[in-house]
Amino acid sequence: MGLSWQQGPLSAGAIGHFLTPEPLPRRLLFAERLRRRMRVQYAGTWIADSENVLVLHEPGRYPVAHFPREDVDPQVLVASDKVTHHKDLGDTTWYAVRAGDRTTERAAWEYTALPGHAAELRGHIAFAWRAMDAFYEEDERILGHAADAYHRIDIRSTSRALEVRLGDTVIARSGHPVVLYESGFAPRWYVPRADIDETRLRAVEGQTFCPYKGLCDYYDIGDARRAAWSYRDAYDEVGRIGGMVSFEPDQVEIRLDGKRLEPEPGQMVVAHGVDRDLAADEADEADEADEAGSR
Incomplete structure (x- = not known):
């Protein structure tokens, strides 16, 4: 599905390969500006609104939208002492999201120790999909995950x-x-x-x-x-x-x-429900399974 999910070119199960003289790294991450206005709704209010969202494509994961901090309502992010480590992007700082009388723990995250080659993600906030009320592009709700521009x-x-x-x-x-x-x-x-x-x-x-x-x-x-x-x-x-x-x-x-017709690469689908939680570390188990399967 698109770049990084299922059998896409950046996924672990890619059905094609890059024609390069040297093998590429096992994991390739790709980030680009969405070039669409995207908004996040939580507790009945708009908590993020940006025309400069970065979409991160990571092997084995759906695309994830990252909002510039200046386009996020600063009152909704509540710092926590939860820090995890991303294998490619370093320390991940987690936030609760609070609006009105509603609070959701571990509902947003930020990469706070990025390597130099990923510096463009600095100062960007991502929101766990199911923890929010809804995500919108302009006035239309987007379900499931951030849209993949390479999905056709x-x-x-x-x-x-x-x-x-x-x-x-x-x-x-x-x-x-x-x-x-x-x-x-x-x-x-x-x-x-x-x-x-x-x-x-x-x-x-x-x-x-x-x-x-x-x-x-x-x-x-x-x-x-x-x-x-x-x-x-x-x-x-x-x-x-x-x-x-x-x-x-x-x-x-x-x-x-x-x-x-026989099942072939690309035939089997990893199904999911009406919506899914896109926590920053959700790919870890899938990565471990991939590693175990390659041994």
């Missing part, structure tokens, strides 16, 4: 023949699916409901959220858990897949023009 979705119509089976049972057969290409992921094939035996789909509890497509519903098929999904109210930008259904090739048999 393209949807194409096709006349290729697609068939979905579970054992000997045909679940779907279509001559006009659509294919969704999304940064860092393998193609996803979506089937019109008219081409699906919907009696085979059993809706399950629990939704996930994509900041680029919307809320996602899931279905079991026989004993195959969460083998299909649908964005019933897909965002306008991807409205062509709204209500259509896609299927997991590791759960059911999917054939495209007679050739079976």
Whole structure:
């Protein structure tokens, strides 16, 4: 997803590689100005408002917005004695956020011992996503995480023949699916409901959220858990897949023009809920898992 998440070029699971004579460092961080007005709401008030937000892309993490301190209400940050250490960016000082009669501990952070090559982040404050009421770009709320400018979705119509089976049972057969290409992921094939035996789909509890497509519903098929999904109210930008259904090739048999689709790099998705807490140290466990997996 974009630069640093899932199979993006700066992630640990990148499916491509940089064509350089020498190997790059295992971890590459990338920061740039957002070039959009971004605001943060907490306890019903605006506590940050900036046109100079820096977005930090870090391997294994969603993009994180960092606000210049001068664009943050100085009354809302309450110093704490909590200091952690970031493996690339040094000491991390944590703050509670307070407005009115509401206080949230460890809701904001600042890198206070930055190395010289990361000096542009000096004096910037980041806010834990779920600790805030909402983040906005101009007057539109942004859900999930800060938008990744390098994330792209393209949807194409096709006349290729697609068939979905579970054992000997045909679940779907279509001559006009659509294919969704999304940064860092393998193609996803979506089937019109008219081409699906919907009696085979059993809706399950629990939704996930994509900041680029919307809320996602899931279905079991026989004993195959969460083998299909649908964005019933897909965002306008991807409205062509709204209500259509896609299927997991590791759960059911999917054939495209007679050739079976197999899971491939970029196919598996790390799903998350409607929103998620973006604490500064949340990547540590993922990094440790990556290191353990490489041994």
